[in-house]
Amino acid sequence: MKGLIGAVVLLILAALGLMPFFVTNYIVSFAIQIFMWIALAGSWNLISGFTGYVSFGHVAFFGTGAYTAAILISKAGWHWFPASLTGSVTAAALALIIGYPCLRLKGPYFAIAMLGLNEVVRALVSYFETFTGGGNGISLPPIASIQPVYYAMGGVALAVVLFTYLIITSRFGLRLLSIREDELAAEAMGVNTARLKLYAFLLSATFPGIVGGFFAWYSSHIEPIGTFPLLTTITMIIMCLFGGKGTVLGPVLGATLLSIFQEMVWARFLFIHQAIFGALIVAVVLLMPRGILGVLQQRYRLPRTI
Amino acid sequence: MKGSSKAKENLGWVFLLGLGLGLLIWDSAAAQAPIKVGASISVTGTYAKLGGYTRDGYLMCAKEINDKGGLLGRKLEFVIYDDRSETTTAIKLYEKLITEDKVELVMGPYSSPITNAASTVSEKYKKIMVASLAATTSIWERGFKYLFMTISPAEVYMEGLVELAAERGLKTIAVINEDTLFSKAAASGTIDLAKKKAMKVVMHDAYPKGTTDFSGLLIRMKALNPDVIVAGSYFDDAVATTRQMKELDVNPKMFGVTVGGDVPDFGKQLGKTAEYVYGSTQWSDDVKYPGAREFTENYKKMFNREFSYHAPAAYGACQVFAEAIRRAKSLDSDKIREQLLKLKITTAFGDYQVDERGFQTAHKMVLLQWQEGKRVTVWPASLAEAKPLYPTPPWSQRK
C-alpha cells in the first residue's frame, strides 16, 4: 500500500515538473498561483492548525518577504532567488519580535494583536519611504519567462507539505497538538509550550516570506495597500479550513480546489464571485469547521498523518 | 448538344458569381469583427469618481469613431473591467485582457500609480498603452518603449497658482500631499516652482491614502501661517481638507488643490465652503480647441451630467491613438509606435506631442477658482474668464 502511494506521489510530481513544457503560459501562471496558496495555507496551518493560535495577520510575513526581496533586487541588484530567501529571514525576525511577547496572550487577544500587526507593518512600510518607495511602491524589471518562478513556487509548496508531514509524524508535532487541545494540561505534563509555540510561529513565517519574495518578482511591482490585504489572510485561512486544518494534505486540497473555483467564477461573474466566496466562508465556518479531510478522517478512520 | 453546354456555362457563371459574392460577404463580415480595446478603470474604490469620467471619455470616443465608420473599417469595442482603484487588481486585469480576452489594443487606466503598475504588463507583451490619465514623470523614466503620455505632468499642476502668488508678492508656502505617486510628484514640482520664484517652503508633509482626519497637519500649518497652501490630493481628501480648514480656522491667502477642485461635486458637497478654492485642471469648457464645444454638448446628451477634465482627457487620448493607427494603417505595435512618436496634433482636449520617451511636451494646464458656486478659469491670461478673487478672506469674515 505504501509503495503504491509513493509511486502515485512520484508520478504526480513528475507530471507537474514536466508540465510547463506542454501547456500555455496562462495555465503555468495559474499553477504558480495555486502553489503560492498551498504554501500560504500550509504555513498558516503550521501555527494555527497545530497549536490553535489564530494568526489573523499572517499576510504581514508575506508582505515583509515581498518588500525585502524587492528592495534587495532593485537597490542592491541581487538576483531574485537569494533575495527571496532573505525575505524569509526578515519575516522570521519579525515573527520572533512579535511572537515572543504576543504568544503569551490568550486566544482572542492573540488574534487581535496579529490583526493589528498587519496594519502596523503596512504603515511602517509606507513611512520609511527612502527604502520602500512609500506609497509609490517598488517597480522591478519585467521578467522574461515565468517558468523559473513556477519551479521556485512549486519547490516552496513542496517544502511546506514535507515539513508539515515531518512535524506531524514527530514528537514535536504531537506536543504542538497537545497545546491546541489543552495548553494548561500540556504545561503540567512538562511540555515547554512557550518555546514550542515560538518555533512553530517562526516556521510558519519563513515560508510566506519566501513566497512573498517570489511574488514581488513575478508581479514586477508592489505597493503597500496591495501587498498587505486582510483578504489574503482570510483566503489562506479559509483554504486551510476547507481542506482540513491540522492535516498535511488539507491545505493542499483546500488551496487547489478553491483556486480553481475562484478562477472559474471570478473570470465570469465578478460580483457574484464575492457573494459565493462569502457563502463558502459561512458554510465552512458553520457546517464544516473540520474541513474535508477532517470529516473524512472521522468517517473512514483515515490516519492522522495524511 | 449546344443548348446544354450553354446551360452548363451559364451555370458555371452563376456559380462563380455566387462564389465571388459569398467571398465578398464573408470577407466584410470577418472585417466587421470589432477591434477589442481593453482597459481597467477604477469604477469602485477611492478613485471611483474620477475613474467614472475616464470611462465616459473612452465610450464617447468609441461611439464617435464607430458612427463615422470605425477604425480601419472595423468597429471599436471597449472591454472595460473594474480595478477597484487597486494596482494589484489592475495588473491581473491587464494580464487577463491581453492573454485571455486577447484584446488587440489597450488603453490606460485612471491614475498614475495604477498606470505605473499596469504598464509593466503592456510593456511585457509589447502592446502600446496610451496612458490617458497618468501625469507623473517617473513613469516615463523607466525606458519603456510602448507607453505614451497625453496629459501635462504632475509637476506643473500648480504652475498657475504659484505664478499668481508670486505676482502678488506672496512669500511663504506650505504643501501637503497624499503619499502616492502622482500627488508626491505634484507636491515636489510645486515646491520647485515656488523656490524658483524665491518663495519659502515652510512645511512639506505627506499623509497616507485614505486619511480622513487632517487636524494634526492643519494645526501645524495654522501655527506657521503660510501665505499659500497647496494640497496634492485627489477628490475626497480635497473635500475633507477644505472642510477641516474651516473647522480649525486656517486662513491662507490662497489655497489650491491638485485634483478634486475641478470636479463639479466639490462645489456641490461643500457648498459655500468651496468658495475661493483654486483647482487645477487639464481642460476647462471654455478652451478654444477644435471640437471642445461639441464634446461638451455631446457629453451632456449622452450622460446627462457635469464632468471634469478626465472625460475629455480620455476622449482625446483615444482620438490620438486612433489617428496614429490610421496613419500606420495597421494594428502592429511598432508601426503605431513610429506614428505616435512623430505625431503633432490638437484634439478637443488640446495639443499633443511627445519626446523620445513618450513624455508629453505640448499640452497646457489651466487654473480655475470657485466663484459663486461656479468654476471660473483664472489662468493663463489668454484663456481666463475672470480675475482671481484675491485674497481669500478669513473664515470668520465670510458668511
Next chain:
Amino acid sequence: MPIEITGGMLLQGVVSGLLAGGLYAMVALGMALIFGVMRVINVAHGTLLMLGAYATYWLFALYGMNPFLSLLISFPLLFVVGVILQRLFVYRVVDAPELSSLLLTFWISIFIANMAMVAWTADYRSVEFLTGSFLLGPIALSKPRLISFCFALGITYLAFLFLNKSKTGKAIRATSQHRELAQVCGINVRRIDLITFGLAAGLAGTGGSLVSVMFSVFPEMGQIYVFKSFLVIVLGGAGNYPGAFFGGLILGLVEGLASLYLSAQLSEVIAYILLVLILLVRPTGLLRGRS
C-alpha cells in the same frame, strides 16, 4: 518636518483628540459588550457604523432631517439590524473558538459593505449640516466635533445608566461576568445575547450618524473604527465597561498628540505599539478588567 510645538498648538491637539476620543468610546463600548457577553470578536462593527452613517445621510439628503435628530431613527434601526444578525448568524458562534467568530463576522462585514457599494456606489458623500468652529482664544473648537462629542457623551451615559440600573442591564453584566452562573440564576442568556447585540449595533450606528456630520460617508468608512475599537477594549479591559469609555478618550488623545508631534502615518503605529505593550504588561487591560 520638525517644528516647534507651542502651548496653544498642544492644547488644540489635546482638545481635538479628546473630542474624537468620545466617539471612539461610544463605538467601542458596543464592541466591548459583544465581546464580554458572547465572547465574539465583531469584525463587522465597522459596517454597522457605516449603516448608521448612511441612514443619517439619506434622511438628511432626501428629507432635510437634522442629523442629530436622525439619531432617534438610526439607533432603533440599527438595534433591529443587530438583533436580526444575531438571530440569524451570530448566535451560532457564541462562546465558540475565536476563529469561527472572526470569520463569520468578517463575512458579514464584507457582505454588508458590498451591498452598500452596489446600492449607493462608492461615491463619497457628506452631510453638510454644521461647519466651522467656536473660537476660544487660540483654540478652535470644531462645531461638528464638539456637538458630536456631547451627544456621544450623553448616549454613553444613558447606556451606563441602563447597564447599571435596569434589570436587563444588570442581566447583561451578569452574563458577561459568568455565563453559566447567570443561566443558573435564571437569566435567559439567549435573549440577553439578542439584546446585547442589538444595543451594540445601535451604539455603532449612532456613532456612524455622528461621524457622518464630521467626515465623509462611503462604504468602507467603518473599517478603521474596528481596529480602534480593538485598541480601546485592550486599553480599558474587556468586560470593564467604564474602562472602555476612558480607553476611548486615551486613544483619541494619543492619536491627536502623535499626529501633531510625529507624522500622521505613525499615529497608527504608536497606537499599536501601545496595544502590544499593554497586552504584555496587563493582559487584562490597562484599567481593571477581567481575563
